[in-house]
Amino acid sequence: MNILFVADPLSTFKIYKDTTFSMMREAQRRGHRIAACEPCDLVWRSGAPVVATVREITLSGDAHDWFREDAAPLKALKDFDAIVMRKDPPFDSEYFYATHLLEQAEREGARVFNQPRTLRDHPEKLAIMEFAQYVSPTLVTRSADEVRRFHAEHGDIILKPLDGMGGMGIFRVRADGLNLGSIIETLNKDGAETIMVQRFVPEITQGDKRILVIGGQPVPYSLARIPQGSEVRGNLAAGGKGVAQPLTAKDREIAEALGPVLAARGLLLVGLDVIGDCLTEVNVTSPTCFQEITEQTGFDVPAMFIDALEQALKA
Template identity: 75%
Template sequence: MNLLFVADPIETFKTSKDSTFAMMREAARRGHRLQVCEPRDLVWVRGGRVVARRCRTIILTGREQADWFEVVATAELALADTDAVLMRKDPPFDPEFIYATHLLQQAEREGARVFNRPQALRDHPEKLAIMEFADVIAPTLVTREADAIRAFHAEHGDIILKPLDGMGGMGIFRVGADGLNLGSIIETLNQHGQATVMVQRFLPEIVDGDKRILIIGGVPVPFCLARIPQGSEIRGNLAAGGKGVARPLSERDREIAEQLGPVLSARGLLLVGLDVIGACVTEINVTSPTCFQEITDQTGFDVAACFVDALEGALMAAA
């Protein structure tokens, strides 16, 4: 198969932990052709098709970091001429990301197969997608209004505030019962009423980890990665210094995954990453879910192979 990865610059990949690299490595092992571009390379003109203007065909060298790949060709490529397009651009979920999904959706109209589906990516912003599944989330508020946030804090006492477009734990604040600095935090996040904020009741189970549960083709991977905050941090995100510990899914983890997985898969989300603290879902990650290598390294369960199996199966089913 000819696979096109739409991603951040591959020169920035940390191959020891990057999940897109793990996908590429497994696909290459099976003999699939690897091509890469960035969202900025996508172009459409009336009378033509969506193309990647600077699409690079690469091979993997087996070496580490800077020279892990070699470019063997660079050319314009119509997305509809590939077997599959994998959208793996990291957040933020900003206007440029949304514009890229519109270009990818046009490519679908022209015959391309895109994973995850562009419309599904737009329909499931990673913070807000949880609203549909209120029975499995903690008390949550989405608002621009400072007074609503203050009332939520008065009701719940210990809260987490976060921007809707952050990633890796960026911009997350905790405010305890004393309300210390709440006003300043609200002003910082809602930009004096111009930006929408998510507020959630603090979940003390974070000490046991913010669990990343991967769902592939609607089926949960049997192990999650518990990202455990270190030192005085409240954030378990690996990007914020959290420690990743792979664990078998608990009964509650599996229950949540089996409830949400088939629903999300039916919408064209081949790969989903649920973030779960205690018994509650806090985010639904659909843009470029990670933790493949950490789970595989610690448990022996080959997440990348599971993903490529599902990708091949989806393409065969559509043939």
């Protein structure tokens, strides 16, 4: 099988923890050929198929000089057996345009995972609203007055931008309402941008759990990202400590309810974020934590992913 990974620059990979690297390593271990490109390498000329300047790579096993490459000419995406879209957020205009080029490649016969249209249809924070039975009280609005009413009702709240990543731009406001007005102005840009507000879930002290769902099936362990010190955010990028643990009964209920629905829509890999018993995000762009869970539990998450990819290509 010949697999193309559309990802960030290879030079930026931290291979000791990078999930895309772990996918590549497992694919190569099975004898599959691997190549990589960035979204900026995609080219679509009228009347021609979508192509990309790709790097055909071989993993070396050296932690410092971790791959060898052969430059390849422009290659049609439809000529790969699978394309794995692993570009990290933010989901900005360029990411949006890349999904359109990948969708055109699909029309030409390419197999893309996760499917480009489904990536566009599932913004990672807004996607939870479809599954309200698993979500803590949540408000999506531009209105400062609506936010104030929500705060008056719930007392202790979290405010966040819809396009944030890695815990960026998250604020907690307690019952005293200290700085609420300033935080609203900062996030909603005086009513120009939509934000999300949620009732604070105190179980964050036990971790913001990343539950991986592959091919509609949950990985049996989550990675609880536990806030450190006075920090309210558990994100690893914000200094959280990652601790793998078995899924709770509620974790499994959420994953088994959402997994088949999302898989049927073209999402081979999903990362559900759960605090306590509450779903907080549905990550579809570039879910991570493969290596942390594998190293701490022995459960081979990359193998489960490549199994699911191979199975999907037979469908």
